[in-house]
Amino acid sequence: MWFRNLQIYRLGDEWPWDAQGLTEKLAKSAFQGCGAFDMQSRGWVPPRGEEGELLVSVNRQWLIALGIEQKLLPTTVIRQYTQARIAELEARQGFKAGRAQARDLREQVTAELLPRAFVKRSLVYAWIDPVNRWLVVDAASPAKADEVLEHLKLTLEDLPLKLLRTSTAPATAMTAWVAGQNAPARFCIDRDCELRAAGLEKAVVRYVRHALDGKEIAEHIAAGKTVTRLGMTWHDRVSFVLTEQLQLKRLAFLDVLKEAAEQQAEGGDDFFEANFALMSGELAALLADLAEALDGEAE
Helix, strand or coil: CCCCCEEEEEECCCCCCCHHHHHHHHHHCECCCCCCCCCEEEEEECCCCCCCCCCEEECCEEEEEEEEEEEECCHHHHHHHHHHHHHHHHHHHCCCCCHHHHHHHHHHHHHHHHHHCEEEEEEEEEEEECCCCEEEEECCCHHHHHHHHHHHHHHHCCCCEEECCECCCHHHHHHHHHHHCCCCCCEEEEEEEEEECCCCCCCEEEECCCCCCCHHHHHHHHCCCEEEEEEEEECCCEEEEEECCCCEEEEEECHHHHHHHHHHHHCCCCHHHHHHHHHHHHHHHHHHHHHHHCCCECC
16 A cells, blocks of 8 residues: 555644544545435545544554545436437427426436446545644545545534645746756656746647756756656655646655565564555655755745
């Protein structure tokens, strides 16, 4: 269980929940599958699959998981059945169906097809660090993270939370790092990079597994392009791509960490808990160093 993409938030100073209180709240919003006429259902599920365990707590670090179930009912199928019903109605009444009639038939068709629709299930993890005040969702897009945060806010009735903001914008800092070939302390620059022009065309240049110290990249920056995505490695332990929105993509925990988790598990610790303890500890330190590299958090 290792996170792949980080959407990063700050818990408010007034965060009131302890592990027991949060667990009790989660239990009241536990996952229940879609009913026959539901398009979607969301709720909290056991992060490691153990029934009733809606929160994993290790070293004062918490892991929760949102289960999402969606009915797959393509609009093309609904349209096909609806058009057939409209044709039948028009043949009976002898004149063209009105807009309200077409809408009612579409709703009727949707209700009839829902119980027969395929179901897609997904799981989204969130890590809560009440010690260092981080909340991180393992999601590739802000929209997916918003699903978790919206449901958590409904569960807790209030969610003191904000996006991580830094004094220096990531794009400004990444451009300076690449231009000067001078990564911040405890980081090194890897071989993936995206640059974008500021003009109306917003021309984009991408480098994948390519050395970033060449003349060509320097010329792009001199011409006004800014770095919007940059591959980096932290402490020779975690590699990732930093984006201009301050998201961490394509996270890869290097072998030394996974070997340490295996050693802990061999020593009697639960393998899932060993993974989570190592991951949360590394990410807490990584995020603190990243905020420092971007000149601290914005007021």
